[in-house]
Amino acid sequence: MDFVVSDLAVARGGICVLEGVNFTLRPGAALVLRGPNGVGKTTLLRTLAGLQPPLEGQISAPPEAIAYAAHADGLKGTLSVTENLEFWAAVHGTRGIDHALDRMNLRDLRDRRAANLSAGQKRRLGLARLLVSGRPIWMLDEPTVSLDVASVALFAGVVRDHLGQGGSALMATHIDLGLSEAAVLDLAAFRAQGRVQAAHGFDEAFA
Amino acid sequence: MSIWEYANPKKFIATAQRVLPWVATGAAVALIMGLIWGFFFTPDDYKQGSTVKIIFLHVPAAMMAINAWVMMLVTSLVWLVRRHHVSALAARAAAPVGMTFTLIALATGAFWGQPMWGTWWEWDPRLTSFLILFLFYLGYVALWEAVENPDTAADLTAVLCMVGSVFAVLSRYAVKFWNQGLHQDSTILKVGEKDPLDPAYYWPLAVCIAGFILLFVALVLLRTITEIRLRRLAVIEARERLGS
Amino acid sequence: MIALLLRDLRLAMRAGGGFGLGLAFFLLVAVLVPLGVGPEGGVLARIAPGILWVGALLACLLSLDRLFALDHEDGSLDLLATAPIPLEGVVAIKALAHWLVTGLPLTLAAPLLGVLLHLPDSGQVWLVASLAVGTPALSSIGAFGAALTVGLKRGGLLLSLLVLPLYVPTLIFGAEIIKRGAAGMAVEVPLLLLAGITLGAAAALPFASALALRINLR
Structure with a gap:
């Protein structure tokens, strides 16, 4: 099923930052969001994931199809790697975390407490959560932050496999993952003309 | 012509500004008349002496303290259901007014209680309920102040107002259960019963109540206009920062 | 849902989870009050x-601000909000976990503190009963405040x-049960x-909290 976004407008802190966003994401395809800091990449991803309502426009996929990976990985420092991942697997009703541990190269760290992981290892654990979510559309917000070159390549492989299995990915990143098949969407084209959200029906009255 | 037309802030301000002088004048006239009539031209009570005359402040303030919360509940629901900003701002505008009426009711209650019950403060169920109502107002106002994003603040306070209303009613019954109390029963609607309100007090009290209602409406209109303008100002400032 | 309950319990038990803090606070209240009021048994x-009820209430309050704040900071709350379990369920489970690590230990430890405060024996059973029945409400209501x-x-x-x-209503009825029970009246x-x-x-507030x-998340 295609993931279609049409005429979407999103707001951050009461100010409309993006409007008229249109794109289609087919199964097996990846789309990279580009744009300078503050253009609204995170806001767009949060809106698509169902965490905040759009100002206007349609999103074809329900939030249940979307696995969202933000800046924060949702890890508990006092739990082990296995416990952290098993929790998210249970929440998503999936079984078996071994595959995810293997793919993200975390097997040797499985009994270590998350608080004792390095930043890059934590990030890998956060991304392993995507694999146990069992959801087809990945929304990735700067997934490669604090990953070294080898880990970036590892993760690119994971994404490529996901696409190969009919999944899709939408990512905001400055680093080239080396996914030749990924299309690029420049969000600067959808930058809103400074419409204030509070104005919605409120401000126009004074016009 | 529908009431929802006033959800338009510009229309609301225009109408409110037209009505406000009349309401304010009405409030002033009714309060001055009612209080002078009540304080100087009514007989002393055979039991309570002249202290009874504090009724002309105490009863209207207590009534409006509760009515203000009810109005906040209604406007909060309108905001949650229909998303009219004016409604949320009216709820915000009413809260400090209601809180002040609660304080007036508590203070006049203390002044009345001192000669009657021999103590400034008695943990009487009615007084205690008003003290708890005051705490509810305090929390509501504090939440409005604490949340930065105005729409988030409006949503959260509306939810708090709904839940708070349920718990306020529960508290009222719990407090009754906890202590039977010294406070006399409400006498206003007791015509024909054993210990009714003296007819000599009835009309001045009615005028005072009308005065308090008008005062409340005037203050809420004025404060709502101010809140709308503050919101409008914030919008303009936000747009200035965006540089467009 | 069970996984969430187990995770919250596990987090509370591990180092820095704050388990027992509420209990220690409850104990301190029961020790400090006689020091302030005087040792007279009758009083x-x-x-x-x-x-005891005010102490239980404050002990509950102590850990409430961590209920959602920690999950909010590390991003778990965002992820839970997008997870296939309803947010209302998340709130209810977290309130239950909060009760299991604060309300329940308080209930079990209360008779000891009742002895410290010279509570008559006839009141002890009602002390435990009232806390057992009332402290879940403290956690549900507290979760609503924490969500706000x-x-x-x-x-x-x-x-x-x-x-x-x-x-207020929980406190009034809770303390009333013990008072009446200790005096041998019907409770x-x-x-x-x-x-x-x-x-x-427990039934209605999770909806308001969610x-x-x-x-708050949007």
Whole structure:
């Protein structure tokens, strides 16, 4: 099923930052969001994931199809790697975390407490959560932050496999993952003309 | 012509500004008349002496303290259901007014209680309920102040107002259960019963109540206009920062 | 859902989870009050129901600001909000976990503190009963307050200001049960009313709390 976004407008802190966003994401395809800091990449991803309502426009996929990976990985420092991942697997009703541990190269760290992981290892654990979510559309917000070159390549492989299995990915990143098949969407084209959200029906009255 | 037309802030301000002088004048006239009539031209009570005359402040303030919360509940629901900003701002505008009426009711209650019950403060169920109502107002106002994003603040306070209303009613019954109390029963609607309100007090009290209602409406209109303008100002400032 | 409950319990038990802090606070209240009021057994016995309930209430409040704030900081709350379990369920489970690590230990430890405060033996059983019936309401109501204040930087103080007035009916009925029980009077009415508050709060408040969380997340 295609993931279609049409005429979407999103707001951050009461100010409309993006409007008229249109794109289609087919199964097996990846789309990279580009744009300078503050253009609204995170806001767009949060809106698509169902965490905040759009100002206007349609999103074809329900939030249940979307696995969202933000800046924060949702890890508990006092739990082990296995416990952290098993929790998210249970929440998503999936079984078996071994595959995810293997793919993200975390097997040797499985009994270590998350608080004792390095930043890059934590990030890998956060991304392993995507694999146990069992959801087809990945929304990735700067997934490669604090990953070294080898880990970036590892993760690119994971994404490529996901696409190969009919999944899709939408990512905001400055680093080239080396996914030749990924299309690029420049969000600067959808930058809103400074419409204030509070104005919605409120401000126009004074016009 | 529908009431929802006033959800338009510009229309609301225009109408409110037209009505406000009349309401304010009405409030002033009714309060001055009612209080002078009540304080100087009514007989002393055979039991309570002249202290009874504090009724002309105490009863209207207590009534409006509760009515203000009810109005906040209604406007909060309108905001949650229909998303009219004016409604949320009216709820915000009413809260400090209601809180002040609660304080007036508590203070006049203390002044009345001192000669009657021999103590400034008695943990009487009615007084205690008003003290708890005051705490509810305090929390509501504090939440409005604490949340930065105005729409988030409006949503959260509306939810708090709904839940708070349920718990306020529960508290009222719990407090009754906890202590039977010294406070006399409400006498206003007791015509024909054993210990009714003296007819000599009835009309001045009615005028005072009308005065308090008008005062409340005037203050809420004025404060709502101010809140709308503050919101409008914030919008303009936000747009200035965006540089467009 | 069970996984969430187990995770929250595990987090509370591990180092830094704060398990036992509420209990220690409860104990301190029961020790400090006689030091302030004086050692007279009769006076202590009279105020014991109130002190124990106020102590339980404050001990519950102590850990409330962490209920959603920690999950909010590390991003778990965002992820839970997008997870296939309803947010209302998340709130209910987290309130249950909060009760298991604060309300339940308080209930079990209360008779000991009742002895410290000279509570008559006839009141002991009602002390435990009233806390067992009433403390779940404290957790449900507290979760609502925590949901309202989750995004705020200094939410702790505001949380107390919002939650304590909501605790009034629970406190009144809870202490009343012990007072009446200790005096040998019938306790059915306050006990049923308290149970009503607990059931009502547990059934309805998760919806209000989830609504508040969604508002705060967006």
